[in-house]
Amino acid sequence: MKSVDCNTWHVPVLLDTVIDYLSIEPNGLYIDLTVGGGGHSTAILERLEEGGRLLAADRDPVALTVSSERLKSVETKAAFDMIQAKFSEFPSWLAEDDIGHIDGLLADLGVSSYQLDASERGFSYLHDGPLDMRMNPDQKETAADLIAKLRESDLIALLRLYGEEQYAYLIAKAIVERRDKTPITTTGELADIIVSAVPSHARRGGNPARRTFQALRMAVNHEQEELSYLLQVLPEVMAPNGRVAIISFHSLEDRMVKQAMRRWESPCDCPRDFPVCVCGKKPLGRSITTRPIMANEAECERNRRARSAKLRVFEFGEVDV
Numbered sequence: 581m582k583s584v585d586c587n588t589w590h591v592p593v594l595l596d597t598v599i600d601y602l603s604i605e606p607n608g609l610y611i612d613l614t615v616g617g618g619g620h621s622t623a624i625l626e627r628l629e630e631g632g633r634l635l636a637a638d639r640d641p642v643a644l645t646v647s648s649e650r651l652k653s654v655e656t657k658a659a660f661d662m663i664q665a666k667f668s669e670f671p672s673w674l675a676e677d678d679i680g681h682i683d684g685l686l687a688d689l690g691v692s693s694y695q696l697d698a699s700e701r702g703f704s705y706l707h708d709g710p711l712d713m714r715m716n717p718d719q720k721e722t723a724a725d726l727i728a729k730l731r732e733s734d735l736i737a738l739l740r741l742y743g744e745e746q747y748a749y750l751i752a753k754a755i756v757e758r759r760d761k762t763p764i765t766t767t768g769e770l771a772d773i774i775v776s777a778v779p780s781h782a783r784r785g786g787n788p789a790r791r792t793f794q795a796l797r798m799a800v801n802h803e804q805e806e807l808s809y810l811l812q813v814l815p816e817v818m819a820p821n822g823r824v825a826i827i828s829f830h831s832l833e834d835r836m837v838k839q840a841m842r843r844w845e846s847p848c849d850c851p852r853d854f855p856v857c858v859c860g861k862k863p864l865g866r867s868i869t870t871r872p873i874m875a876n877e878a879e880c881e882r883n884r885r886a887r888s889a890k891l892r893v894f895e896f897g898e899v900d901v
C-alpha cells in the first residue's frame with residue numbers, strides 16, 4: 581500500500597454534528613462500526629479520557645491499517661481496539677460484559693473515498709481496474725462474478741432497486757449481450773457498455789454509469805441485508821441513554837433507518853381502535869432527530885459526498901409516556 585494522507589483518504593461527513601449528537605461521556609464505551617479512514621473515530625477518541633474505550637471496526641482490512649495508525653497518534657489515556665468485522669458479525673466480537681453498556685455507536689454507511697478512488701478496488705467507473713467492488717477482498721463473490729451469473733430480469737430488478745436506474749432494461753440487455761460473447765472483467769469495459777446502452781441525451785448530465793456501479797456495489801456487499809441485521813440487534817446492545825447515530829447515502833437505507841427508529845419509539849402493535857395498549861410493548865427510547873440532519877451548503881461545497889448524507893440519531897432508555 582502506498583503511503584497515506586488521512587486527510588485526503590476520506591473526509592468524514594457531518595463530523596461536528598455527529599460528535600455533538602453522540603454527547604460523549606469521557607469514560608464511556610463507544611463503537612464505530614465503519615471506521616474507514618478514522619475521521620469520526622479520531623474525534624471520538626480525542627474526547628475520551630482514562631476509563632473510556634473506543635472499539636473501531638470495519639470489514640475492509642485496508643481501512644483498519646490506515647485508521648489504526650491515525651488513532652495511535654491521538655494523545656489520550658483512553659483505550660482503543662480495532663476489529664475486522666461486518667455488521668452481521670456484530671456483536672459476536674463484543675465482550676459479554678459490554679453488551680448493554682454501549683454509550684454511543686456510529687455507522688457511517690457506504691464506501692469511503694479511498695475505496696471509490698483506488699482503481700485496484702474496482703468500485704470506480706472513472707478509473708479502469710478489475711471489476712471487483714468487494715469491501716473485504718477475502719469475500720468470495722466479486723462484481724464480475726455477479727454480472728456473469730445474474731439472469732437478465734434479476735439484473736434489471738437490481739439496477740432499478742439499488743440504482744434507481746431508469747434505463748435498467750437497456751443496460752441489462754447490453755450487459756447480457758456482451759457477456760454472452762466475452763466475460764466482462766474490468767470497470768472500464770462495464771462503464772463503456774453502459775454509456776453505449778443509454779440514449780444519447782442521458783449521456784449529458786452526470787456519468788450514466790454511476791447508478792449501475794452503485795447498484796452492483798450494494799449487491800456485492802449485501803449492504804441492505806447488513807443494515808437490516810444491524811437495526812435488529814442494536815436495541816439489545818445499547819446502554820440506557822446510549823445513542824446510535826447512522827449516516828446513510830441512499831433513500832432506501834434512510835427509509836430503513838427511519839422505520840426502525842419509529843418501531844423502537846412506538847413498538848406497540850395493538851390495533852388502532854383499542855382504547856388502551858394490551859401488547860405491553862414499551863418504547864425503547866426516543867428519536868433525537870425527527871427529520872434527518874443534512875450537511876450545510878459550506879460542507880457540501882468542501883465535500884461533494886456530503887450532499888447526499890442523512891444523519892439520524894436515537895437515544896435508548898426509558899421514556900416518560
Ligand SMILES: C[S@@+](CC[C@H](N)C(=O)[O-])C[C@H]1O[C@@H](n2cnc3c(N)ncnc32)[C@H](O)[C@@H]1O
Nearest residue numbers: 592614616617618619620639640666667688806
Ligand atoms: C463512509 S466510510 C466511513 C468513513 C469514516 N466514518 C471516516 O471518518 O473515515 C464507510 C466504511 O464502512 C465500511 N463498511 C460498509 N459497510 C460495512 C459493513 N456492513 N460492515 C462493516 N464495515 C462496513 C466500509 O468498508 C468503509 O470503510
